[in-house]
Amino acid sequence: MNEGLLPTIYDPKIVEEKWIAVWDEKKYSSAQVVPGKPRFSITIPPPNVTGELHIGHALQHAIHDTLIRWQRMQGKETLCVPGTDHAGIGTQIKVEAQLATEGLTKHDLGRELFLDRMWEWKEHYGGTILRQLRRFGASYDWDRERFTMDAGYVKAVLTAFTHLYNKGLIYRGTRIVNWCPSCQTAISDLEVDHEDKQGNMWHFKYPLADGSGVIVVATTRPETMLGDTAVAVNPDDERYKKLIGKKVMLPLMNREIPIVGDAYVDMTFGTGAVKVTPAHDPNDAEIGMRHRLPAPIVIGKDGRMTEEAGEFAGFDRYDARKAIVTAMNKLNLVTEIKEHFHAVGQCTRCKNTIEPLLSEQWYVKMEPLAKHALDVLKAGKIAYHPDRFIKYTEDWLENIRDWCISRQLWWGHRIPVFTCVDCGHEFASVETADKCPKCDGILQQEDDVLDTWFSSALWPFAVLGWPDKTPELDYFYPTNIMITGRDILYLWIVRMIYSGIEYLDDKTEADKIPYYTVYVHPTVQNFEGKRMSKSLGTGIDPMELIDKYGTDATRFGLCGMATATQDVRLQETREPGWNVAAPEIGRAFPTFVQGRNFATKIWNASRFALMNLNERTEAKATPATLADRWILSRLADTVKSVNDDLDNYRLDQATIRLYEFFWNELCDWYLELAKPAMRDESIADATRNTLAFVLENALRLMHPFMPFISEEIWQQLPHAAGAAESIMISAYPMPQDFTVDEAVEKEMQLVMDVIVAARKMRAEQGLTPGQKADIIIAVENEQAVKLLNENMSAITTLGRADKVAITNTTDASGEHIFWNELPLIINITRELTAEEKIKELEKAKKEHAKLASDIEKTEARLNNPAFAERAPAEVVAKTRGEIAEAKMRQATLADRIVALS
């Protein structure tokens, strides 16, 4: 007995800490360039430096690491590159907030000192999420950790920018951008959330300049009227077409502006007359261009009214709105105020309302780049799971607009465009230039930095060394798979695709893409179906889960959530002690409870096995009994399904299969049968070997999902000669090394069915486990009799009987089972009390009636001539068999009813 090998209680914390340290020291997760060797590579989506692990990350990394470990165990050179993203706006907001507590603004420090503060902050707080990932067991190559602003990465970004600039794909343009007055920067269309909000629609009278009347315009943003430079009507609008060419006197500003005809105007909406503010509305800007209208900017970048706003200069935009409505009212120019529900753009980062604003920004011409991505997607070069996201991506690419890449921030990659103060020469350069190459004049670099996504778009190849020609780039690129949530499919995933194709000129056409596969995992929602949000208190800290349930349990639960189609709600239950004020106390998560229970089960089963193995035991398949052969066959089946499921990114199915195998097959049946077998000297050693073999394989099979517990136990088990020193670098069980034996499974099925039937009879008749009752099996088939006799000890032990009698009585009563379509009737020896007889009778009658109706329905189907004609023969035969079985059951029940009456 080796009772001391595993402690009685599984303590995840101790085990996890121990193995993280060992694996780290041994550098099992470091990958080398080994030309010719099959490899598997992934880059993680770099979380923001400001980030902390949330449940979505946890799901994503559970998937990541499971796939990584699975591939590594298949002997591939396996690389997973971790890293973080500088996250321009988000990080700058944090540091500015920190400065504010000291009463400082970034302008007090100036650009250079401010950036020093940013770096300090990054060094201090930026590593949180990666530390959390290590604790999560992520077997990434920590020596290759990257940051989107480290030296090499900067070079990549500048090279990419310069390349596009020189190719004419980057230009400067003055147009309406999404301006965030709070973040003080332009943002791209993808960084604006549109949310329907309750607002008002004001109808304003604009008097005609010639005093001949008024024209009524509708607006949701009165403050913009100060910048109006026209009123537009539809040229086909009978009400207004005669006014085109006339002028109106813009109230409050006392400026004459023209009435123009423009087909954009929808005659049926509002009043049919639109006030045109070219500097503050994208549509108005276009009308303005068509009619060569001036575009005065009345709302400034700080969200306050500018000098152009006349008497309202200096007002906050919302104060101005109120003041203008009041002023218009005084002039009797407001005809109507209606409540109006409409989409308002808000900044993804800070949730403030976006102000459309005319300003000069840098843009990337997207058409040629989008075409790169469209070509490979349409050609099916990149597999998506689920594949509907291909079309989703294509639709976006086909309607793409140019990408505003300049941000008015300091934290980020400064745009490497230099302009000569003397001769005006402008150029982009990777190296910082100090003199004008044309006239030696003084140069000025752009102040703006690049959109964070411009740099993340280079991630898969930049982290492998691009633009340098590195062995890593040769060997690990393209990466094998990108695992992502669907929220960044446009922002990031597709941008990496066209970027790879645009920049990687050393690769063959087929190998320019950044990955062969995109796996889109579900979104985790809270128990109410809402998105997890920390600020709303609905978020769940994965670290809390790890503390409570253990990392393996958490990972197992998360993998079980990785379904193919739908988003998953994280079920939540409330334990005693829960209250509204502190909802995080006393809440429990059944998904992870299941994982924890499974871990405990694995622990205890292994503890039991280790107690029973001895020094002669080898992890070798040496089957002596039917049960031995059966569990080996079930192992083979499990190996195949788990590998298939992983191949198809169905981690949920894989976890279910592992769970069922380990718990329902290995523990519930095999271990129970192994107990008596290990007491029988003639087969004890064979059983021990088989048990060790199956357990050892099962642990390897589950290691990618539950790395810690599998390693801890595995280390205690006997291994085959030449085994690796860690389960992490052992071979993954593969289908070709195992054989499913269907005949054995069929035989075992009989034994199990008999035992289950006997247990059922016992339970129904109220026997406690301590009370013995002999089993009577009525069967006529010789083969079955032989099998039952061979497995008599299993049946007596698990069926809790002293002995088993096999008869060929045809009129026996009891529980029916069918084996190879032959009936067996199982019963136990026990006289029922009068009361029990009544209960039994009722039950028998009920079941008899149910069978009668089933038989009737099935016969009706069978008697339909079309069924016999058109259905496949085996289906017809199966249906006949069903009827036959039901009738036999019914006949026995009829006998029983008579006997009980």
Next chain:
RNA sequence: GGGCGGAUAGCUCAGUUGGUAGAGCGUCUGGUUUACACCCAGAUGGUCGGGGGUUCGAGUCCCUCUUCGCCCACCA
């Protein structure tokens, strides 16, 4: 306004090429079987959102409606 996804047992979800539905949790019954009560044995529980169609046969394919969620879209 357009597109996509979901609606299956009380809850959270599976359901492979159409052959009368599964898991976990919950509920109920019985258990000190020396690995495990984070356990064991057994049971209960579903007209697969509504309607129509194709088919011998539909949770599964087609149409339609209801409803929830997500994405895209310039309606002042």
